[in-house]
Amino acid sequence: MTITVNGAAVSLPNDPRVSLLDLLREDLHLPGTKKGCNQGACGACTVLVDGERILSCLALAVQFEGRSVTTIEGLGMPGALHPLQAAFVEHDGFQCGYCTPGQICSAIGMAEEIRRGVPSHVTSDLSSETIALSRDELRERMSGNLCRCGAHNGIIDAIAETFAPKTALAEAAE
């Protein structure tokens, strides 16, 4: 029974109670994924599983056999940051930095959801095939990731800068 984490195959835990979050943090020593509530309310534990964002605290590790998990450590490291990580630094999209890995993983999953045309509560035209990457769309879709320091504006700025141009390009191509 293995799971792929940041490209490497690792064994699943023997104890079926171990959450994906605790597997990452305690067994695999990848503490970049954060525990803020352990009950699916804060979003700090968001990781990407086969490209989709999930709350790893609500996921039992054994359910993810054969799946591919990407954590913040898999996105980029100092010296070779992912463009969104760099944008967070530039726009001061954090203060304490604790919710940050979850915000970044969530934003990457969210951008993909928008690209696929998945509507949200604030999407005005549900029949449209493309969804504009407006600030309201970003704010609505990122509302599952809490930030207590109040870096919300910087987070949205960083996401908008990173993804908006690409989406605009994609729209232009269509």
Added chain:
Amino acid sequence: MSILKDAKDLLQGAVQGAMGKAVAIAPDSWMPGGEPDPLIAMRHGHVGRPHSRIDGPLKVSGSAPFAAEFPMEGMAYASLVFSPIAKGRILEIDTTSAEAAPGVLAVMTYVNAPRISPPPVFLSGAKAAGGDDLPVMQEDVVRWNGEPVAVVLAETQEQADHARSLVHIVYEARRALIDFAEAKAAGSRTAVFMGEPLHLEIGDADKALADAPVRIDSSYSTPRHNHNAIELHAVTAAWEGDTLRIHDASQLVAHTAWSIAQMFGIDEKQVVITSPFVGGGFGGKCLWQHQVLASMAAKLAGRPVRLVLSREGVYRIVGGRSPTEQRVALGADREGRLKALVHSGTTAKTASNMMAEPFIVATKSAYASETFKLDVRAVELDMLANTFMRAPGEAVGTFALESAMDELAEALGIDPIELRMRNEPEKDPTSGLPFSSRNVTEAWRAGAQRFGWDRRDLVPRMVRDGEWLVGMGCATGTYPYYRMPGGAARITITSGGHATVDIAAHEMGMGTATAQTQVAADRLGLAMDEVTFRYGDSTLPGVVLAGGSQQTASIGAAVSAAHGALVKELLKIAGNDSPLAGLKPDEVASRDGGLCKRDEPERHETYVSILGRARQASVSVEAEAPMPLETQHWSMHSHAAMFCEVRVNTVTGEPRVSRFLGSFDCGRILNPKTATSQFRGGIIMGLGLALMEETQFDERKGRVMNPSLSEYHVPVHMDVPEIDVIWTDIPDPHTPMGARGIGEIGITGTAAAVANAIYNATGRRVRDLPITLDKLL
């Protein structure tokens, strides 16, 4: 017992007060800050530039290690059992099943816990850090609903959490005093805060109020709040021989080391607290039971222990902000000049702490009134000790005062900004001290212009956009400048010209490491990458609280003192062959990687050259900051003018903040990028205070009923509009770097600005926080 604490506190206050009178009349030049910090005149250095955080790449890649992320060999995991009763005794504890569960190493209760002393409670001594002074798992007595009564240690967290459910405890509940109204009826007494009774009378305010041609008299209430930093309180603790090493999430490492040493009866040097990154603090990341329980359990089991509180656990054992019931009565003449300012009310605390929510503090220096009557009364409940939360006192006190000012403005038919301008004091209206720097008028003028205040309709309920009513409101924000005693720092410069600044300070997201590296680089005449700022370790010099918005000033004064000592030492080392020979320390400044004569910069020698000639690998000096007498010589405060636009739905009652501007006067801004985040962060927590935050407390059982982030609502992305922030950037001539605190002021005034905007939108005045939609239907 609490009366004794108050008496001790008052005695300290009286001594300080007597000294304060002498300090107040002493010449400016005798004071710290009597001469402006030379950095204020330096306008083209690193200070003032919007540097991105130097620890940013670590944080965005998940590489910054937090307290629960330090692995230790042979580490055990802990899980806590909390008392379900508010007061009583433990009659029976059966741990047999828990101990027999797979992986369990030990179950600690009062029966087998190591014997230790109670914590020294915060404000009872210079380095006291305890949230309360109650014994930690020493007795069969239960004192609040949620008190830890057992710690289960196991090989894994899953095993510990399961075994916790197997601990069987029988309690004998006793009648507890947990109902606020019942406690008030039983009697309250004047609250004491930092050695001062929270009571002040100037003139006959009751008579002046009765005689005033225009007056308002209103009651306001604010609920309990929790800090809710996203990082759970966590600790990894190990005994290494006789030394206790704790990886903590802390905003007071030196205080914590000393306090835990007192409890275990060991030397403070035997307790090492490290806390390089803190996932949010806001007053909540201080010394509570979890650090102590982990240390005790580590001793009992002979293994390192990791204890991460559950989110519920944070609500059970880490105190929050206390509820308040306030009255503000304002009497004015027909031009709006205040004749009487009454601000009084009641808050709740416990017998085991020294913290009464001081909601009148901002009122003391806000407006020029002819008379004052300020009074905070406290009742003591059987509950978890309340504590400091972002702008304790000011956050909720300004809600009442600034809502009342809005009510008075309407009664007078005067614009609310104009009313405030008419009551702008020339000196501190209650202490009589001169202000060190106060540019409130400038903040109001700039803010009003940028926000478009002139578009506001004086009459409520006039602006409608579809089913939404739109309104604007404003309020004054303010927070005192503090600098606490105990600041000290070490500066080391190597022969290669690299400087290291060491101080036991903290980075909880404020941007400390970044801003202080900028300051140190300017102070030493070095580039940013030639300076390393080390902090977050109790073995470093200084007793520095990251609280009271005072850390920047505390570090600034300590590093400035150390720089003075460094110059002296370097001149000694430089000797007679240096171009600096014969100069006195006060004739010398740091510049371009070395020292020069202050008024003759070409008379210069680099650190590299000085140390090279002396064949010295490095020079290291340590110095203490002077006592913070400046706060008794000037009235020193950060100021803000807050502007809010809201939209309230006429169908659902839902209030949404659509625009917000904070216009600040906080001295010189050291780093515009990180300062903007501090201001916005405070404002956003203020939006939560205004519209959604409430710790729901069962007044029958004494239990917090919403101990989770699903049921305690904090602002989420969709609740937060773009927050505009501007500042005067006028340096305070009497503070280190010309800066005043910026961490807490953002939450002050904000709730009133929202409430006043809601009144302007709807004509409905809500005086009870939070302003949820049911109050607007």
